[in-house]
Amino acid sequence: MTTQTAIDNFVNRCRTLGLSVTPQRLAIFKALIDDHSHPRPEDIYKKIKAEHPTISLATIYKTLETFEKHGIVSVVTHLHNTVRYDPITEPHHHVVCVKCNKIIDVIDPSLNTIKVPEHILQGNELLGYSIHFNVICSECRLKETN
Amino acid sequence: MTTQTAIDNFVNRCRTLGLSVTPQRLAIFKALIDDHSHPRPEDIYKKIKAEHPTISLATIYKTLETFEKHGIVSVVTHLHNTVRYDPITEPHHHVVCVKCNKIIDVIDPSLNTIKVPEHILQGNELLGYSIHFNVICSECRLKETN
DNA sequence: TTATTAATTAATAATTGTTATCCAATAATA
DNA sequence: TATTATTGGATAACAATTATTAATTAATAA
Numbered sequence: 595m596t597t598q599t600a601i602d603n604f605v606n607r608c609r610t611l612g613l614s615v616t617p618q619r620l621a622i623f624k625a626l627i628d629d630h631s632h633p634r635p636e637d638i639y640k641k642i643k644a645e646h647p648t649i650s651l652a653t654i655y656k657t658l659e660t661f662e663k664h665g666i667v668s669v670v671t672h673l674h675n676t677v678r679y680d681p682i683t684e685p686h687h688h689v690v691c692v693k694c695n696k697i698i699d700v701i702d703p704s705l706n707t708i709k710v711p712e713h714i715l716q717g718n719e720l721l722g723y724s725i726h727f728n729v730i731c732s733e734c735r736l737k738e739t740n
Numbered sequence: 741m742t743t744q745t746a747i748d749n750f751v752n753r754c755r756t757l758g759l760s761v762t763p764q765r766l767a768i769f770k771a772l773i774d775d776h777s778h779p780r781p782e783d784i785y786k787k788i789k790a791e792h793p794t795i796s797l798a799t800i801y802k803t804l805e806t807f808e809k810h811g812i813v814s815v816v817t818h819l820h821n822t823v824r825y826d827p828i829t830e831p832h833h834h835v836v837c838v839k840c841n842k843i844i845d846v847i848d849p850s851l852n853t854i855k856v857p858e859h860i861l862q863g864n865e866l867l868g869y870s871i872h873f874n875v876i877c878s879e880c881r882l883k884e885t886n
Numbered sequence: 887t888t889a890t891t892a893a894t895t896a897a898t899a900a901t902t903g904t905t906a907t908c909c910a911a912t913a914a915t916a
Numbered sequence: 917t918a919t920t921a922t923t924g925g926a927t928a929a930c931a932a933t934t935a936t937t938a939a940t941t942a943a944t945a946a
Binding site for chain 2: 626627634668670675682683697704708723727
């Protein structure tokens with residue numbers, strides 16, 4: 595998909611969602627679309643500031659949250675707000691509620707045998723891998739229906 | 741493993757590592773050992789304060805970092821310091837350098853067919869899953885040898 | 887078009903999470 | 917016991933995020 599069609603899709607998507615396509619939103623989307631570095635809000639802010647000198651960092655935050663809520667962009671992990679410690683040091687996995695950030699251990703040996711793509715091992719030292727099963731947990735689902 | 745043997749192991753482990761087993765460290769370890777909620781440093785602080793009224797939150801942070809460095813505890817994700825956005829919304833995975841927090845996309849359909857344990861689907865709404873391949877990247881490995 | 891209302895943005899303050907600093911206290915070792 | 921290294925506590929500094937509020941802009945109806 596070309597950058598232009600991605601932008602067109604974005605615009606259509608916004609219209610469908612009832613989101614106005616403001617210059618700020620467009621700029622933020624453009625800043626992200628061909629960026630494979632998984633930038634922080636701050637990074638996007640810096641990238642955009644030259645062309646949009648009056649944009650506020652808070653706008654970047656809010657816009658990205660809006661985009662995420664509507665599936666226009668994604669976050670690499672929902673557990674980015676604070677460190678969470680685990681007494682288990684053996685390889686295992688986690689269920690993560692994207693609403694309340696509850697974390698539950700998943701200890702299942704069958705998940706420890708996935709085939710690691712070759713290219714990951716090129717140059718890097720693999721320490722292990724961990725699977726995040728992103729869910730809306732039962733408690734949060736109940737709350738949602740209210 | 742009983743709590744007591746876990747504590748014994750901890751004490752031995754510290755001795756081997758040349759870490760003194762202080763009351764604070766013991767308290768922090770104990771607070772974590774049977775806690776499956778994946779607590780934040782703040783949570784541990786609150787849990788301990790009654791018995792250790794003089795302990796500082798900074799000590800909790802420092803101690804947990806020390807523990808993590810020596811493999812006594814683990815962190816649920818290394819990407820806990822800031823949000824990272826991704827223009828890709830389709831299911832995919834990531835290589836994460838635990839030193840520099842660089843993130844690289846892993847798009848490999850064979851990783852999208854893992855068998856999700858049944859119990860995860862009980863009550864929860866599964867949105868998807870994402871694998872973090874934790875590595876020390878080539879750049880950081882080079883830096884380390886200095 | 888203009889008036890009205892709703893949505894969005896900017897500026898900034900406040901809050902939260904984390905780290906650094908510095909000194910005191912404690913532990914390890916000579 | 918004396919000396920040195922490690923650890924901890926208090927607090928300041930810093931970084932990331934969120935909340936607040938007012939101004940601006942966009943959408944909609946008259």
